[in-house]
Amino acid sequence: MKVSLFVTCLVDLFHTNVGKATVELLERLGCEIDFPEAQTCCGQPAYNSGYVKEAKEAMKHMIRTFEHADYVVTPSGSCATMFKEYPHIFQGDREWEPKAKALADKTYELTQFIVDVLKIEDVGASLQGRATYHTSCHMTRLLGVKEAPFKLLKHVKGLEIVPLPNAHQCCGFGGTFSVKMGPISEQMVDEKIEHIEEIHADYLIGADCGCLMNIGGRIKRQGKPIKVMHIAEVLNSR
Amino acid sequence: MPMKIGNANFHERVETNLHNTFMRGAVAGAQERLHTRRLEAAKELGNWEEWRALGEEIRQHTLENLDYYLMQLSENVAKRGGHVFFAQTAEEANNYIRDVVIRKKAKKIVKSKSMVTEEINLNAVLEAAGCEVIETDLGEYILQIDDHDPPSHIVAPALHKNKEQIRDVFREKLGYKQTEKPEELALHARKTLRREYLTADIGITGCNFAIAESGSITLVTNEGNADLVTALPKTQITVMGMERIVPTFEEMEVLVSLLTRSAVGQKLTSYITVLTGPRDEGDVDGPEEFHLVIVDNGRSNILGTEFQPVLQCIRCAACVNVCPVYRHIGGHSYGSIYSGPIGAVLSPLLGGYDDYKELPYASSLCAACTEACPVKIPLHELLLKHRQVIVEREGKAPISEKLAMKAFGLGAASSFFYKFGSKVAPSALAPFTNDDRISKGPGPLKAWTEIREFPAPNKERFRDWFREHQKGGGK
Numbered sequence: 249m250k251v252s253l254f255v256t257c258l259v260d261l262f263h264t265n266v267g268k269a270t271v272e273l274l275e276r277l278g279c280e281i282d283f284p285e286a287q288t289c290c291g292q293p294a295y296n297s298g299y300v301k302e303a304k305e306a307m308k309h310m311i312r313t314f315e316h317a318d319y320v321v322t323p324s325g326s327c328a329t330m331f332k333e334y335p336h337i338f339q340g341d342r343e344w345e346p347k348a349k350a351l352a353d354k355t356y357e358l359t360q361f362i363v364d365v366l367k368i369e370d371v372g373a374s375l376q377g378r379a380t381y382h383t384s385c386h387m388t389r390l391l392g393v394k395e396a397p398f399k400l401l402k403h404v405k406g407l408e409i410v411p412l413p414n415a416h417q418c419c420g421f422g423g424t425f426s427v428k429m430g431p432i433s434e435q436m437v438d439e440k441i442e443h444i445e446e447i448h449a450d451y452l453i454g455a456d457c458g459c460l461m462n463i464g465g466r467i468k469r470q471g472k473p474i475k476v477m478h479i480a481e482v483l484n485s486r
Numbered sequence: 487m488p489m490k491i492g493n494a495n496f497h498e499r500v501e502t503n504l505h506n507t508f509m510r511g512a513v514a515g516a517q518e519r520l521h522t523r524r525l526e527a528a529k530e531l532g533n534w535e536e537w538r539a540l541g542e543e544i545r546q547h548t549l550e551n552l553d554y555y556l557m558q559l560s561e562n563v564a565k566r567g568g569h570v571f572f573a574q575t576a577e578e579a580n581n582y583i584r585d586v587v588i589r590k591k592a593k594k595i596v597k598s599k600s601m602v603t604e605e606i607n608l609n610a611v612l613e614a615a616g617c618e619v620i621e622t623d624l625g626e627y628i629l630q631i632d633d634h635d636p637p638s639h640i641v642a643p644a645l646h647k648n649k650e651q652i653r654d655v656f657r658e659k660l661g662y663k664q665t666e667k668p669e670e671l672a673l674h675a676r677k678t679l680r681r682e683y684l685t686a687d688i689g690i691t692g693c694n695f696a697i698a699e700s701g702s703i704t705l706v707t708n709e710g711n712a713d714l715v716t717a718l719p720k721t722q723i724t725v726m727g728m729e730r731i732v733p734t735f736e737e738m739e740v741l742v743s744l745l746t747r748s749a750v751g752q753k754l755t756s757y758i759t760v761l762t763g764p765r766d767e768g769d770v771d772g773p774e775e776f777h778l779v780i781v782d783n784g785r786s787n788i789l790g791t792e793f794q795p796v797l798q799c800i801r802c803a804a805c806v807n808v809c810p811v812y813r814h815i816g817g818h819s820y821g822s823i824y825s826g827p828i829g830a831v832l833s834p835l836l837g838g839y840d841d842y843k844e845l846p847y848a849s850s851l852c853a854a855c856t857e858a859c860p861v862k863i864p865l866h867e868l869l870l871k872h873r874q875v876i877v878e879r880e881g882k883a884p885i886s887e888k889l890a891m892k893a894f895g896l897g898a899a900s901s902f903f904y905k906f907g908s909k910v911a912p913s914a915l916a917p918f919t920n921d922d923r924i925s926k927g928p929g930p931l932k933a934w935t936e937i938r939e940f941p942a943p944n945k946e947r948f949r950d951w952f953r954e955h956q957k958g959g960g961k
Binding site for chain 2: 255257259260261262263264267268271281283285286287288289291293294295296297298299300301302303305306308309313385386389390416417418420421422423425426427428429430431432433434435436437439461462464465466468469
């Protein structure tokens with residue numbers, strides 16, 4: 249099966265390891281990876297700041313970049329959600345709405361793709377330790393992917409998954425919110441970290457690099473021993 | 487209390503409230519309780535998503551036919567001997583009510599809870615006209631005797647106070663001598679308020695839902711205070727936002743079910759009262775005279791715009807109770823009597839962007855509000871629309887942000903600029919980089935690194951690795 253990878257700008261620039269793990273994992277599960285080099289960003293930073301015109305330019309570029317793809321898979325619930333929003337954003341645009349819909353229809357978040365399309369729940373991974381999973385807001389509430397990460401994590405040998413208290417609460421990332429509303433964001437991420445510490449988790453796992461950059465960056469600043477991992481890295485651990 | 491609270495700017499208010507540990511403890515505790523109870527109440531009803539869809543449909547239908555239903559409502563109120571006044575502005579509403587008060591030579595007025603009367607600042611107008619105005623909802627009463635402390639929550643106005651603080655207010659203002667036990671506090675307020683109902687000249691209420699087919703108004707309370715406000719004084723004035731209307735009893739029942747479950751996690755509140763016009767012949771209680779004041783105050787400007795869904799709101803505060811931003815900053819930070827996500831959407835529409843331009847950004851767009859809303863208002867999308875308006879129509883966005891977004895548009899829409907930018911980023915940021923991280927970032931990274939570490943850009947971008955990976959034949 250040929251899969252076009254939308255790696256996301258955060259992974260491309262800052263989290264190469266997450267991209268590598270995604271490729272290796274999907275290849276191991278029998279996929280052939282296509283990486284359209286022209287890809288940039290889904291447009292969310294501009295769109296969520298109210299710059300719809302600028303965002304639409306990025307979106308059109310991404311629609312063109314992935315026009316040829318059968319499946320578009322991305323290791324980010326939030327960026328997948330953004331692709332899914334494209335038809336809504338181009339609503340009424342006779343040229344771009346149908347193209348946006350075509351892209352949205354073939355886009356999957358990584359865990360959703362593995363569970364729903366590849367129909368695999370045990371990817372043969374193993375990792376020793378006690379972990380908890382951060383349910384990121386866009387992936388859970390807007391994309392509606394709630395079960396897939398847990399189904400996959402359940403089969404990781406040696407890994408104990410402990411429920412995160414107040415899991416429904418945002419970690420305080422929110423894109424530009426994290427810098428525009430720094431003091432509020434700080435309180436939110438601190439509360440999230442308190443809950444992770446409460447259950448004595450060795451690992452915090454998530455499926456969105458934005459949230460992980462926020463939580464992980466704060467954990468590093470505080471010098472706490474919790475290790476932050478993207479779910480692709482966990483599923484690629486053997 | 488006018489809609490706007492105080493003159494401090496948003497960031498100053500947030501700073502103050504983040505240090506208010508009493509408030510933060512009280513708010514977090516209340517959020518946890520209300521969240522759990524709401525989920526249980528929704529589950530118990532079953533098919534919650536179908537109920538929400540029905541709620542949304544009812545509200546949308548009503549708004550699309552608002553002129554028709556308002557006309558029907560006013561005809562039916564008039565038929566039952568009531569008076570209807572359409573107030574286009576806060577001032578018109580206040581003037582009408584003051585005229586009634588003067589005509590009735592009223593000295594004492596009892597009120598049940600009403601956000602719209604807070605919005606139009608009615609109490610101040612009536613007090614200036616020489617009346618004593620007494621709030622009878624326990625939360626509102628506490629705030630009123632505490633030198634008019636503003637409400638911090640649309641359903642539980644005194645949510646920011648804990649029981650010890652309330653005890654202290656009672657001691658100072660009412661000569662209260664008992665403990666902070668809620669039962670004792672409530673009993674004391676009840677005894678005090680009973681005397682007021684019996685001697686009041688006019689009762690003023692808000693309105694949860696007006697019913698067009700019968701000209702009735704519905705009041706939802708847990709304290710029964712609205713029943714006393716409407717049963718004892720000779721004149722009743724009900725003030726409603728122009729959108730707070732349903733076609734028939736059938737729709738009222740659906741919305742009340744959604745309201746009580748979403749607001750407080752109850753199947754029903756202790757009192758749900760439907761009143762139709764003044765006292766009829768043979769009635770043992772109720773007012774001799776009934777006035778319904780229907781307030782526009784900016785609502786009709788929202789009709790027909792992209793923001794129309796905000797008028798679906800039934801003021802349950804479910805969105806407030808799940809909001810992680812509200813959780814930390816509390817209601818007073820919003821600078822408006824309407825706080826939380828609904829306040830962040832509504833306040834700029836009713837009060838203008840000059841006073842409320844920060845509120846649409848006081849959200850991480852986590853969509854917990856949208857998920858909780860029983861009538862499916864896409865609250866986080868409306869916050870986004872505000873941001874768009876602020877950038878495109880109001881031109882209130884900072885220049886640095888505009889430039890950054892222009893650059894983003896260029897970079898993200900062109901693989902050439904993107905590749906070039908991402909290639910040079912590690913060298914550009916090298917002076918700030920320590921190992922794998924940036925602890926004191928320049929420009930836009932400054933705000934981030936005040937709180938957290940920022941990852942240094944990888945020298946080997948993913949795309950560079952992938953190219954090599956493919957040369958090696960992939961798997």
